[in-house]
Amino acid sequence: MTSHSAEQSSSTNIWRNRIIGVVAVIAVLVVAYFILASFIPRWWAQRIATMSGHGSFAKGIWSGLGLGFFCTVIPLFLLLSGVVVWRRKGGRFLAGCAAVLALVVAVPNLMTLTIVWGGSGAAHAGERVLDVQAPGFRGASLIGAIVAAILFLLALFLRMRGRWRTRRAGRHRRDSSGSQAPAEPADVERNG
Template identity: 45%
Template sequence: MRADQTGEPAAGPDWRKRLLLGGGALAVLVAAYFILAATIPRWWAQRVGDAVRGHLSTGLVIGLAIGVSCTLLPLVVAWIGLHKRRSWKAVVGWLSLAVLLALPNLWTLSVVVGRGSAAHAGQRVMDVNAPWFRGATLVGAITAVVVFVGVLIFSRTRRGRRAKAAESAEREA
């Protein structure tokens, strides 16, 4: 047993306090999930519907822009955060930023695949006020993933060719 400066035995962690705090935090997270699941899809569909205003071409352009940017930027940020060895706090920070940048895509996904009444209301709003938005967002997201993977593959093969060229130049010299 450890002793502090006064000679009294040092107290270990208070597990009851930790369990109560953890349980309270879990209860808050569960409540927040249900509140957000009941509000976010409807709110997001209204925002998108206000921006698109029922125009097919506007839904297409905004959907593509959100799909590409809110997929490509989070992928790049996550790659930066995970590419080099960093402290766990830095990794959590980079990944949190990536999730923050991906929120519009995640909100659209909550409308598309959600099963609650808010998701169904959001689907109806997007059907009328934001045509082509959901499909264009999907196309934009897929395009962004393909571009990201293509750039990674191209940069690795290009680096490999440069390394081989440098190696053969060293042999000749």
């Protein structure tokens, strides 16, 4: 009886420690979110303003197009490569690495979204900074992301079409190389 109660007590302690650990991680994540939500939009807007030449419309547009395009197309192709290798040996690890790398490369677009879609005071301050010191950046970033998505969809379509054609050609070769069945009597009567 004593060993049973010791095992039950040990199991209870393990679950209690797990619950405390999960609550602590959630609390740290919530605090980090609020700190970053008030910091990231302002900081990112200032970085973009510096990159865009503090008010240069042309530099704002080109930097927006570049970041929007490359920070969309690279993550999409990384995710596609992760899907392609998923079922291979060691593929899950490679797919996980591709997903993490895709997220890292997409961070500039995600930070821009915190400014555009954010409702906090920091997001509004970031919008004002971008409007004055990086004009054209937000719209150009959106255009770059859309062009990247269209390019990705086109590449995906071409890849799938090539696979369909390869499969169809393989089926056609198998069908034509096999012996053909003799015509049924009903077919002979119709043809004759």
